[in-house]
Amino acid sequence: MHNVEYCRMLFADENVNCEDRIWKILIVDDDKDVHLVTKLALKSFKFENIKLEFVSAYSAKESIEILKQEKNVALILLDVVMETDDAGFKVADFLRDTQKNISTRIILRTGQPGLAPEQEVIEKYDINDYKNKTELTIPKLFTTVRSSLRAYRDIVMLEICNKQLKKKIDLEVKKSREKDEIMLSQSKLAAKAEMVQMLAHQWRQPLAVVSLMITGLQLRIQIGEKDFDKIEQKLAEATDEIQKLSKMIDLFSFNNDKIKYSEEIMLDQLINELFYLVSSDIELLSINIIKNIDVKNHITIKKAQFAEIFINIMKNSFEIFKLKEIKEPKLVVNAFEKNGEIIISICDNGGGIEEDILENIFEAYFTTKNERNKAGLGLFIAKSITEKELNGVLTAYNKDNGACFKITLPIKN
Numbered sequence: 001m002h003n004v005e006y007c008r009m010l011f012a013d014e015n016v017n018c019e020d021r022i023w024k025i026l027i028v029d030d031d032k033d034v035h036l037v038t039k040l041a042l043k044s045f046k047f048e049n050i051k052l053e054f055v056s057a058y059s060a061k062e063s064i065e066i067l068k069q070e071k072n073v074a075l076i077l078l079d080v081v082m083e084t085d086d087a088g089f090k091v092a093d094f095l096r097d098t099q100k101n102i103s104t105r106i107i108l109r110t111g112q113p114g115l116a117p118e119q120e121v122i123e124k125y126d127i128n129d130y131k132n133k134t135e136l137t138i139p140k141l142f143t144t145v146r147s148s149l150r151a152y153r154d155i156v157m158l159e160i161c162n163k164q165l166k167k168k169i170d171l172e173v174k175k176s177r178e179k180d181e182i183m184l185s186q187s188k189l190a191a192k193a194e195m196v197q198m199l200a201h202q203w204r205q206p207l208a209v210v211s212l213m214i215t216g217l218q219l220r221i222q223i224g225e226k227d228f229d230k231i232e233q234k235l236a237e238a239t240d241e242i243q244k245l246s247k248m249i250d251l252f253s254f255n256n257d258k259i260k261y262s263e264e265i266m267l268d269q270l271i272n273e274l275f276y277l278v279s280s281d282i283e284l285l286s287i288n289i290i291k292n293i294d295v296k297n298h299i300t301i302k303k304a305q306f307a308e309i310f311i312n313i314m315k316n317s318f319e320i321f322k323l324k325e326i327k328e329p330k331l332v333v334n335a336f337e338k339n340g341e342i343i344i345s346i347c348d349n350g351g352g353i354e355e356d357i358l359e360n361i362f363e364a365y366f367t368t369k370n371e372r373n374k375a376g377l378g379l380f381i382a383k384s385i386t387e388k389e390l391n392g393v394l395t396a397y398n399k400d401n402g403a404c405f406k407i408t409l410p411i412k413n
Contacts, residue, residue, distance in 0.1 A: 022053035023149055024072055028063040028091060029079040029109070034133070038077060041138045047149045060087035064094050073104050074152045075145065080110045096126045103155045105148040109133050213238040262300045262412075267335055267342065268293040270303060274310050278318075285321050287329045294336040300412040305389045312378040313346050313405045320350035320403070330402075337411065344407040352398035361396055 025042070027035050035056050045052055055070060057063035059082050067073065076095070080088035088108065095101045107129040128151070129144055136144070213234050220231060268291075275282065275289060282289060314331065321329040326349065335344045353361060362383040379396075382405075386394040392409040 021050050023047060023050055023074045023152075024053050024055060024070060025145075026055045026057060026063065026066060026070070026073050026076045028057045028060070028076060028082075028088065030058050030082040031079070032058070034079070034109075038141070041141055042145065045142065045145065047146055048153070052145075059083050060090045063091050067091075067095060067099065075105045075107065075148050077107050077109055080108060092127060102126075103152060103159060105129075105152050107131060107144060107148060109136060210238050210241050213241075262302050264298040264300050265303060267295045267299050267344075270301075270306065271310070271333060271335075274307055274314075277307075278311065278314060281318050285318060285329055287318075287321065287331055290330065290332045292332075292334045294334075295342060297337075297411075299342055299409075301409065302390060305385050306409075309382045309385055309390075309394070309407060310346070312382040316378055316405075317346070317348040317350060317403070320348065324351055326350055340411055342407075342409045342411055344409070345404055346407075347399055347402050347404040349400070349402040351403075352401060353396065353403045355398075358396060358398070362394070 027038055029035060035054075039054050042052055042054075055066060055073070057066050061083070063076075063078075076091070078088045078091055080086070082088065084090075088110075092106055095104060095106070105128045106126070108127045109131050110133065128148060131140075131144065217231060217234055271291065271293065281287075317329075317331055320326070328349075330349045332347045333344070334347075335342065337343075362379050383394045386392045386407060386409075390409055392407060394408075395406050397404050397406070
């Protein structure tokens with residue numbers, strides 16, 4: 001890569017032309033002659049066609065203050081014995097442990113190697129190179145500085161690439177979440193449209209009954225019926241049917257603000273209402289419904305949201321019954337309280353879910369059907385509503401040659 005391209009990446013956060021860039025070298029030594037000799041030796045040194053800039057410190061304390069202020073120090077030429085025998089190690093500790101800086105290279109230069117054994121120092125203090133001052137000739141100094149700057153450049157480039165990659169990932173995750181929210185919203189509308197169709201289908205029978213009652217009352221009035229007790233009885237029956245329809249409207253009126261709030265209800269009553277809603281499918285497929293609801297107290301729950309979850313799961317079982325032509329379809333619903341939670345399981349005898357796809361069934365648009373249009377959304381919606389709106393958990397597993405879905409909800413929602 002061309003040096004200007006390196007520069008633009010390495011110094012991307014600084015508003016300075018690349019032509020003016022420098023590699024910052026911090027010299028830490030209590031001997032002024034060491035500073036002077038080092039600067040003279042490296043006066044004409046360049047790396048990637050970029051010059052060096054020297055910053056001097058004569059003690060550990062002074063160098064730590066400089067590190068607090070200076071950014072992008074590429075290399076530290078560090079003495080060990082200064083104001084104390086371990087002063088240089090304190091600088092290394094501050095850089096690595098306090099500032100969490102792993103990119104700046106540290107070359108330890110010591111005139112007393114006996115006080116700082118090489119292997120122990122490099123391992124303990126994360127030192128990148130260790131040199132005796134007497135052996136560090138100008139050619140060796142050039143080589144050491146060049147290799148250190150190359151390592152610094154590569155580390156910084158890697159950090160920059162990681163940051164850029166993280167930004168891209170965060171952006172894609174954000175886009176994905178926004179897409180999921182839009183998809184979930186659209187999917188909910190589609191699911192509610194299906195629910196309205198189910199309601200319309202379910203309403204035909206009670207509306208036909210009410211219509212027949214009204215027709216019968218009209219005939220009785222026309223023939224001069226005087227038995228007012230029978231008339232009142234028929235009116236009461238018609239009113240009862242109308243109240244059933246009204247309850248369904250209350251439960252599944254998706255445009256009603258009531259669905260935003262939790263209500264107290266007996267779980268057994270709520271589940272009965274939901275089975276009533278799909279009773280035509282239950283009768284058509286001759287499904288044996290078994291209920292074991294061991295929840296004695298009222299629960300606080302958002303009824304409409306729970307209805308969407310429950311019906312989506314039941315519809316999934318109904319489709320399996322049809323697809324596999326199960327001769328004696330069965331749906332078992334168990335519910336009980338445990339540790340402040342309501343646990344509801346819905347199990348069928350439809351053959352279960354293949355183990356290799358079990359963990360994928362709640363993904364958006366995942367389906368085992370050939371056609372993908374409107375497929376795979378039901379369980380995705382059910383899980384999303386369970387987690388986001390009811391603060392619960394929805395899981396799936398196989399049991400007794402069938403699929404089970406477990407809904408875990410707080411008693412008060």
